[in-house]
Amino acid sequence: MVLEEEVQIPLDRNTVFQALNDPEVLKQSIPGCEELKQITDTELEATVVIKFGPVKASFNSNVEVDPSQGPELFKLTGKGDAGVAGFVSGGADVHLDENDAGTLLRYVVNIDISGKLAQVGGRLIESTSKRIAKKFFANFEEVLLKRQT
Amino acid sequence: MSATAESVQERRAALKGLGTSRKRVEDARFTQGKGNYVDDIKLPDMLFGDFVRSQHAHARVKSIDTSAAMELPGVIAVLTAKDLEPLNLHWMPTLAGDKQMVLADGKVxxxxxxIAFVIAEDRYxxxxxxxxxxVEFEELPVLVDPFKAELPDAPILREDIADEKEGAHGARRHPNHIFTWEQGDKAATETVIGEADVVAEEMVYYHRTHPCPMETCGSVASMDKVNGKLTLWGTFQAPHVVRTVASLLSGIAEHNIRVVSPDIGGGFGNKVGVYPGYVCSIVASIVTGKPVKWVEDRMENLSATAFARDYWMQGKIAATKEGKITGLWCHTTADHGAFDACADPTKYPAGFMNICTGSYDIPTAYLAVDGIYTNKAPGGVAYRCSFRVTEAAYFIERMIEVLAIKLNMDAAELRAKNFIRKDQFPYQSALGWEYDSGDYHTAWDKALESVGYSKLREEQSQRVEDFKAGKTRKLMGIGLCHFTEIVGAGPVKNCDILGMGMFDSCEIRIHPTGSALARLGTISQGQGHATTFAQILATEIGISADDITIEEGDTDTAPYGLGTYGSRSTPVAGAATAMAGRKIRAKAQMIAAYLLEVHDNDIEWEVDRFVVKGAPEKFKTMKEIAYASYNQAIPGVEPGLEAVSYYDPPNMTYPFGAYVCVMDVDVDTGVSDIRQFYALDDCGTRINPMIIEGQVHGGLTEALAIALGQEIAYDxxxxxxxxxxxxxxxxTSWETPNYQTDFTETPSPHHPIGAKGVGESPNVGGVPAFSNAINDAFRAFGLTHTHMPHDHWRIWKTANELGLHAES
Incomplete structure (x- = not known):
């Protein structure tokens, strides 16, 4: 499954890019994030609870971020294991473009989903994933704006 | 004289024997919710098992950590392959000569x-x-497309047998290849096709689906450690086979195993196979010393127990310009999933797919089937059909339609031109079967006349004109089908499962007061055996069906038999019942002759009694004979009135039918609306017309499901x-139309009562009729063939691809 979306944030690109690399900001922004630990500069471990329709899954996730092409491009790949509920793997490319209104984030997310989630949630996964992505950036913006004040 | 004739009729009616629409005796308990299914079995101290299952389609299992599960209060044990290995039960044989993991052994x-079997005090x-x-996995590349199984970059699925060049069904050419099965004359068929006036070609896919019985699979195992006896209740379509297999696998002597199939809530082939849950519940009971129940949920049933179909059938059909078929060629790619667990007779790895010449006199034919491993659930069972007969019927009935398009000929006329004629029976088919009997032209003419076929075609042509003129957005499809089944496996000489010959059996005890108990080697899953077998016997021995109890499914009491699937109960066990009844009657004749003080040859059978020839007032009823058999010393005759028959049929039976489906198809929404469905079935002698009608309704509804939307789809x-x-x-009732049923009656010449079996005919014939109607609706717009299932989206897509949505 591929999700493509864009979101405008009224802050400058460097601030936004830095925030994407800040575990504390990520923890507050990721919907259902219960725990997030930084293992190395580029490796994170997170526990995220997500509801796909009737299935509530707690993902133990390993995420690797790649800020090397910043601040124009932020990349991440990751895997999330929810035990018998299923398994998610994928990655995201977030392009950051400066404009008059701040920064335009364009993201392309690739997700493969296995297990019960894919079976029961098949028809719900795309809409749920879109909702989670939207929620993430809404939270992200809120956290950043709060910091500015 | 007329008074006597009337009383004979009355006595015959009182028997409620053959031909009576007797109400189902089972329904008294089913309609009151008093059935006794596996999940109703509750034993003291019973434990519950549940599976940890793989979320991945192909992965190595690197580790399994059961410690957290074991700490949960109420958990007794967690079994993994490591625990089963010392018992050599981590793998088990499949019915198709392959082997299957019981619990994941290194990979999934x-x-x-x-992967693991948790045993706990309750199911929650x-x-x-x-x-x-x-469970820690290492993901491996996944193979879901059987056509990619032998490409150089294809992952090897079955590492356990990767190097084996010979499988259970001959040579294997690749680690992902299971078998090649060939029938007929390849060279001759290719010559005929090469020289034919007309050749039609098509790839016909019969998609993967699932029997999905209302009750899922399950078992309760109870090992009595004091007397060493294992009792196993389960949803088994073949309880005796399960006992033998359980004995061979576990090493427990067969007399110490009792297998019981209680009431079964539908089987449709899904409950023929042996599943890891059965093995694990047995092991768990042996380990814990307590009864252990395992019942799968709906998702487990649909995604892990036996699927059906998944045949890619590449066909070529050759004919003269006038439409006389000269040859048929078929290559099938059969997707068997991860283990070859098809439930077919051993010598037939593709079942009776070689019935694919159908109802037609096709002089030359060739069939090859390649079985392929993929990362899908194992199975390949006969879902409400005899082994692969639905696939065969769908293939030929689609090929006939495709040929009719190529010849620009009416499909009904093309069929009639090629039917095996009545005088050709017994008919030897090009692919090796001897069709026992049939009268296809009579059935076909009756069907076409009943639906007003030529009028329907006129209406259809008018509809096409109206559509083109923009007056309607609905097309009309006429789906024709004339199918021939092959059921009642089977002669032991060519049909066995795991070496067990496919005979069946009946054991009858007549009680002193003239009622009876009959036990059979089959097991009803809703077919109404307790009703119909009593009717067969009533006519044979002159005791009312209401006074005969039928018992099946308990291996401690029932005679050995191969079970119920492939419409074999009536052809095989039904024959055994009639034959055992005739043994009863033969002994009764000796007793009656003694009682009447005449020679055996001087009396004759009349409905429910033996009558002295020429002296109708002198007779002994079966009831009187039964009493005498137990209570009167008769010289040279043992006391009692019992008989057993183990029946090995000389041939299979060949039920057939003519179906017509009339549909309206909305081009813009893809919604199909069944206007009329006419089903004429010829199942030989009709035992209970009401049950036949019920079977036809049920089978047609499952056919509707398969043709119009039901599938097991993988990403x-x-x-x-x-x-x-x-x-x-x-x-549901919302999607299900009214069915119009009809019949002709062509008795099987070799079956003791001429019956052929009917439960599966409507599924075999129904699927092509529904599918042909959809395809036919678009024939005028250039469609040759479109794959099932014909759900609304696919129909819409077909219309779209044909340009029917273009702005006019």
Whole structure:
């Protein structure tokens, strides 16, 4: 499954890019994030609870971020294991473009989903994933704006 | 004289024997919710098992951590392959000569595969503990497309047999290849096709689906450690086979195993196979010394127990310009999933797919089937059909339609031109079968006349004109089908499963007061055996069906038999019942002659009694004979009135039918509306017309499901996309049309009462009729063939691809 979306944030690109690399900001922004630990500069471990329709899954996730092409491009790949509920793997490319209104984030997310989630949630996964992505950036913006004040 | 004739009729009617629409005796308990199913079995101290299953379609299992699960209060044990290995039960043989993992041994090969078996005090604790078992996987590339199985970059699925060049059914050319099965004359068929006036070619896909019985599979195992006896209740379509297999696998002597199939809530082939749950419940009971129940849920049933179909059938059909078929060629790619667990007679790895010449006199034919491993659930069972007969019927009935298009000929006329004629029976088919009997032209003419076929075609032509003129957006399809089944496996000389010959049996005891108990080697899953077998016997021995109890399914009491599937109960066990009844009658004749003080030859059978020839007032009823048999010393005759018959049929039976489906198809929404469905079935002698009608309604509804939406679909990662009834189509009364049933009666010449079996005919014939109607609706717009299932989206897509949505 591929999700493509864009979101405008009224802050400058460097601030936004830095925030994407800040575990504390990520923890507050990721919907259902219960725990997030930084293992190395580029490796994170997170526990995220997500509801796909009737299935509530707690993902133990390993995420690797790649800020090397910043601040124009932020990349991440990751895997999330929810035990018998299923398994998610994928990655995201977030392009950051400066404009008059701040920064335009364009993201392309690739997700493969296995297990019960894919079976029961098949028809719900795309809409749920879109909702989670939207929620993430809404939270992200809120956290950043709060910091500015 | 007329008074006597009337009383004979009255006495015959009182028997409620053959031909009577007797109400089902089973329904008294079913309609009151008093059935006794596996999940109703509750034993003291019973434990519950539940599976940890694979979320991946192909992965190595690097570790299994059961410690957190074991800490949960109420969890007794967690079994993994390591625990089963010392017992040599971590793998088990399949019915098709392959082997299958009971619990994942190092890797998993399909989503939903069994990895660990949690045993707990109740099923909720077991389910919670399943979530606590941690399995570490290493994902492997997934193979879901059988046509990619032998490409150089294809992952090797079955590493356990990767190097074996010979399988259970001959040579294997690749680690992902299971067998090649060839029938008929390849060279001659290719010559005929090369020289034919007309050749039609098509790839006909019969998609993967699932029998989805209302009751899922399950078992309760109870090992009595004091007397060493194992009792196993389960949803088994073949309880005696399960006993033998359980004995061979576990090493427990067969007399110490009792297998019981209680009431079964539908089988449709799904309950023929042996599943890891059965093995694990047995092991768990042996380990714990307590009864252990395992019952799968709906998702487990749909994604892990036996599927049906999944045949890609490439066909070529050759004919003269006038439409006389000269040859048929078929190559099938059969997707068997991760283990070859097809339930077919051993010598027939593709079942009776070689019935694919159908109802037609096709002089030359060739069939090859390649079985392929993929990362999907194992199975390949006969879902409400005899072994692969639905696939064969769908193939030929689609090929006939495709040929009719190529010849620009009416499809009904093309069929009639090529039917095997009545005088050709017994008919030897090009692919090796001897059709026992048939009268196809009579059935076909009756069907076409009943529906007013030529008028329907006129209406259809008018509809096409109206559509082109913009007056309507609905097209009309006429789906024709004339199918021939092959059921009642089978002669032991060519049909066995795991070496067990496919005979069947009946044992009868007549009680002193003239009622009776008959036990059979089959097991009803809703077919109404307790009703119909009593009717067969009533006519044979002159005791009312109401006074005959039929028992099946308990291996401690029932005679050995191969079970119920492939419409074999009536052809095989029904024959055994009649034959055992005749043994009863033969002994009764000796007793009656003694009582009447005449020679055996001087009396004759009349409905329910032996009558002295020429002296109708002198007779002995079966009731009187039964009493005498137990209570009167008769010289040279043993006391009692009992008989057993183990029946090995000389041939299979060949039921047939003519179906017509009339449909309206909305081009813009893809919605299909069945206007009329006419089903003429010829199942030989009709035992209970009401039950036949019920069977036809049920089978047609399952056919409707398959043709119009039901499928087990996988995504490219091997996820089952249709694992719940939200996505897996089961028709309700909303989708189900009225059916119009009809019959002709061509008795089987070799069956003792001429019966042929009917339960599966409507599924075999129904699917092509529904599918042909959809295809036919678009024939005028250039469509030759479109794949099932014909759900609304696919119909819309077909219309779209034909340009029918273009702005006019």
């Amino acid at each position: 090969l399909f989503q939903g595969q069994e 604790i077991a389910a919670d503990a399943v979530d606590l078992v941690k 490219e990662l091997g996820n089952v996309k249709t694992g719940t009834l939200m996505d897996f189509f089961i028709p």
